[in-house]
Amino acid sequence: MAVSGYTRRQALQAAAGAAGLAATGVWSKPGLAAATADITGKLVAWDWSDAPSVPGVEAQAEFYTKYFPGMYKDLKFSSTIFGYTDLLPKLTVAWRASNQPDLARTAIQWSQQFVGTDQCATITEEELGIPFKEFLPGALLSVRKNGAGEGPLYGIPTNNEVMFLLYNKAIFTKAGLDPNKPPTTWDELAAFSKTIHDKTGSYGYGMCAQQNQGNTPYRFMPMAWAYGGAIFDELLPHPTWRNIGIGNDGVVAALALYNKMFNIDKSVQPSAMSDNQTNVQTLFLDGKVAMCIDHPSFPQQVQQLKPDLDMGGALLPTGPVRRAVVLGGSNFHIRKTTTNKPAALALMKAYLAPYWNARLGTGAGSEGSTEISRASDEQKLLSKDLPFNDLVFDMLPFGVNVPLVTQGAQIWNNTIPGMIQQVLSGRSTPKEAAAAAASQVQQMMAT
Amino acid sequence: MTEQVGAASARAVWRERLAGIPYVLPAVLVIVAVMSYPFAYSIYLSFQGTPSYTTETHFTGLANYAVVLHDSVFLHSLITTVTWTIGCTIVDIVFGMGAAIIVNGLRWFRGPIRAALMLPYIVGYVIASYAWLWLYQAEYGLLNQVLTSWNIISEPVSLLSSLTWALPAVMLVNIWKTMPFAMIMFLAGLQAIPEQTVMAAELDGASPMRIFFEIKLPYLRRVLVITSTLLTFQNFNTFTIPYIMTSGGPLNETEIVSNYIYNLAFTNLNFGGAAAASVIVMIGLMAFAVVYVGSLSRRQPGVV
Numbered sequence: 001m002a003v004s005g006y007t008r009r010q011a012l013q014a015a016a017g018a019a020g021l022a023a024t025g026v027w028s029k030p031g032l033a034a035a036t037a038d039i040t041g042k043l044v045a046w047d048w049s050d051a052p053s054v055p056g057v058e059a060q061a062e063f064y065t066k067y068f069p070g071m072y073k074d075l076k077f078s079s080t081i082f083g084y085t086d087l088l089p090k091l092t093v094a095w096r097a098s099n100q101p102d103l104a105r106t107a108i109q110w111s112q113q114f115v116g117t118d119q120c121a122t123i124t125e126e127e128l129g130i131p132f133k134e135f136l137p138g139a140l141l142s143v144r145k146n147g148a149g150e151g152p153l154y155g156i157p158t159n160n161e162v163m164f165l166l167y168n169k170a171i172f173t174k175a176g177l178d179p180n181k182p183p184t185t186w187d188e189l190a191a192f193s194k195t196i197h198d199k200t201g202s203y204g205y206g207m208c209a210q211q212n213q214g215n216t217p218y219r220f221m222p223m224a225w226a227y228g229g230a231i232f233d234e235l236l237p238h239p240t241w242r243n244i245g246i247g248n249d250g251v252v253a254a255l256a257l258y259n260k261m262f263n264i265d266k267s268v269q270p271s272a273m274s275d276n277q278t279n280v281q282t283l284f285l286d287g288k289v290a291m292c293i294d295h296p297s298f299p300q301q302v303q304q305l306k307p308d309l310d311m312g313g314a315l316l317p318t319g320p321v322r323r324a325v326v327l328g329g330s331n332f333h334i335r336k337t338t339t340n341k342p343a344a345l346a347l348m349k350a351y352l353a354p355y356w357n358a359r360l361g362t363g364a365g366s367e368g369s370t371e372i373s374r375a376s377d378e379q380k381l382l383s384k385d386l387p388f389n390d391l392v393f394d395m396l397p398f399g400v401n402v403p404l405v406t407q408g409a410q411i412w413n414n415t416i417p418g419m420i421q422q423v424l425s426g427r428s429t430p431k432e433a434a435a436a437a438a439s440q441v442q443q444m445m446a447t
Numbered sequence: 448m449t450e451q452v453g454a455a456s457a458r459a460v461w462r463e464r465l466a467g468i469p470y471v472l473p474a475v476l477v478i479v480a481v482m483s484y485p486f487a488y489s490i491y492l493s494f495q496g497t498p499s500y501t502t503e504t505h506f507t508g509l510a511n512y513a514v515v516l517h518d519s520v521f522l523h524s525l526i527t528t529v530t531w532t533i534g535c536t537i538v539d540i541v542f543g544m545g546a547a548i549i550v551n552g553l554r555w556f557r558g559p560i561r562a563a564l565m566l567p568y569i570v571g572y573v574i575a576s577y578a579w580l581w582l583y584q585a586e587y588g589l590l591n592q593v594l595t596s597w598n599i600i601s602e603p604v605s606l607l608s609s610l611t612w613a614l615p616a617v618m619l620v621n622i623w624k625t626m627p628f629a630m631i632m633f634l635a636g637l638q639a640i641p642e643q644t645v646m647a648a649e650l651d652g653a654s655p656m657r658i659f660f661e662i663k664l665p666y667l668r669r670v671l672v673i674t675s676t677l678l679t680f681q682n683f684n685t686f687t688i689p690y691i692m693t694s695g696g697p698l699n700e701t702e703i704v705s706n707y708i709y710n711l712a713f714t715n716l717n718f719g720g721a722a723a724a725s726v727i728v729m730i731g732l733m734a735f736a737v738v739y740v741g742s743l744s745r746r747q748p749g750v751v
Binding site: 288 | 498499500501502584585586587602603604605607608610613692693694695696697698699702709710712713714715716718
């Protein structure tokens with residue numbers, strides 16, 4: 001192990017050691033406790049939470065309001081949990097003014113705007129006490145400056161996730177398709193979608209294509225990557241994020257398939273251009289859409305809201321070149337100008353203890369970020385209640401990063417949805433739209 | 448003697464004016480304290496380069512203004528915003544006044560009907576946006592269900608995905624939300640018109656149309672100025688409805704200038720550009736306010 005003295009056994013022992021706090025009447029969930037006497041002063045933490053309906057979010061409240069404050073009684077601790085879309089603008093303004101919070105958890109696609117602009121403190125293995133090889137290599141790219149393969153870390157992954165394919169078995173049967181044989185390629189998915197719409201009237205596939213919406217590329221890019229497309233050179237083990245690939249044939253092929261499904265076959269819902277993830281989820285729950293791509297937490301919501309919906313899960317389809325999925329998740333970042341880095345690190349350590357990392361990761365609709373937490377008993381226990389969670393583990397190796405450049409959010413939220421809308425609205429051909437997007441990205445990177 | 452009376456009268460006017468200052472001073476101070484710093488900082492920022500790869504800023508003169516004014520998305524959003532503002536304000540005024548006249552003329556159930564018409568104004572913008580989102584929804588929205596069942600359309604139509612219909616559909620939601628404000632303002636104005644004036648006109652045989660145009664409308668002039676000005680600013684600065692319902696799409700067709708500025712700042716991290724766009728918009732709105740209020744509030748001879 002890279003960190004002297006750290007082994008899995010010791011980590012587990014350290015985690016169990018915190019249970020000793022129970023004897024003193026303090027909250028008793030196991031964690032990687034730092035020496036409590038050293039952690040004093042003030043600490044402000046910001047986090048985000050998904051909709052309250054996502055199973056397991058109560059773990060987050062428990063961690064921030066009971067467990068962590070209970071561990072460090074001399075620490076003046078405050079935490080705020082924002083909605084998913086609220087955190088980014090608030091944190092952007094706060095940190096640019098070098099203001100609170102001391103640490104924040106942000107979605108993986110937002111990290112570079114803080115890392116790349118030198119607003120985050122570095123974190124070493126020694127400080128964290130956890131070997132970095134516990135984390136997925138792709139996740140570590142997201143917390144290095146400009147997504148580099150090597151160099152200091154400016155954040156720590158807290159949870160990781162990948163999406164998978166969900167389908168309605170009853171609609172498959174009605175359409176004459178084998179309910180136990182989901183599509184394995186994107187072409188097959190398009191063909192199934194057409195068959196379903198032609199034979200049942202339901203829409204075959206739930207397409208997200210709303211403008212200025214991160215959900216849109218989360219569904220499109222796996223297809224583009226599968227056809228050999230890319231935004232930059234993110235499919236390389238050590239991407240440079242300088243070679244622009246968005247105008248290539250793979251992206252054009254994926255756009256052409258989207259166009260076929262939306263405009264020619266009309267096998268996806270007509271509202272696709274104004275639909276985001278939530279809209280498609282509702283359509284899937286209502287049986288209006290037979291297939292969709294979604295987060296690991298969604299099947300559990302389906303089970304709770306529509307227990308009679310016979311649902312199947314599958315790996316995301318593959319393409320002529322590869323199988324791929326967006327590597328999602330979140331990272332913790334410590335503000336560079338914080339005056340209480342030890343306390344911020346203590347919170348990170350507590351969060352990353354296998355028990356909490358598994359629980360909080362699951363609560364965020366993901367898995368924990370460390371290998372040890374993903375293999376923990378707690379995770380095994382949680383996985384029992386998470387339908388198709390094995391698919392997440394199977395899909396993780398296919399995870400590809402979002403653009404790890406400071407302009408990443410702009411490319412992800414504006415350029416890619418704009419390119420898709422150009423094609424779906426009939427304003428541009430796939431080739432024209434991809435070329436225009438490449439030109440936009442080039443301009444952004446030049447400025 | 449006349450000069451002495453005139454001087455005393457002028458002093459009295461000034462005393463009266465000065466007497467009002469202590470009453471408004473606290474409010475003025477709060478407004479200045481809250482608004483002056485962000486206002487000044489926005490102007491300062493609009494002359495600064497704020498590249499997305501750093502938090503450092505540097506003086507760039509008018510560069511941000513030049514970039515924003517050459518951005519086709521900004522110009523498109525300005526046109527959309529003007530269309531949105533004029534369209535929504537005119538419909539708000541016309542229908543608000545119409546509703547006020549009807550409600551004012553009611554003999555029974557005036558209270559409950561007025562309360563019912565006020566409901567959209569009370570509902571929050573987010574709730575209203577989501578409610579209408581589901582009404583418009585192509586696959587199971589009420590609108591499509593009704594139109595399909597009446598055989599008006601053969602298959603569901605997604606208004607919010609349509610390059611032609613998305614903007615009018617979102618404008619309708621805004622009108623639904625803001626029209627009650629116009630109605631309540633005009634209703635208050637109508638109730639302030641002296642009854643004997645209207646009755647005298649009726650006795651003289653004036654038609655209802657003539658009474659409206661010759662008596663009621665002149666009385667409502669001040670209310671009209673205030674209401675239309677407030678609605679113009681409110682409609683111009685709308686953010687929530689298009690943000691939630693369409694996120695500015697499809698293809699920027701519903702992107703109004705406040706959404707553009709938000710995206711420029713918080714997605715593109717171009718704070719200097721966003722500040723420049725804000726200043727351009729502010730100058731436009733101030734010019735509008737001066738011209739519009741000035742032209743509408745001119746008193747005509749014989750008119751109250």
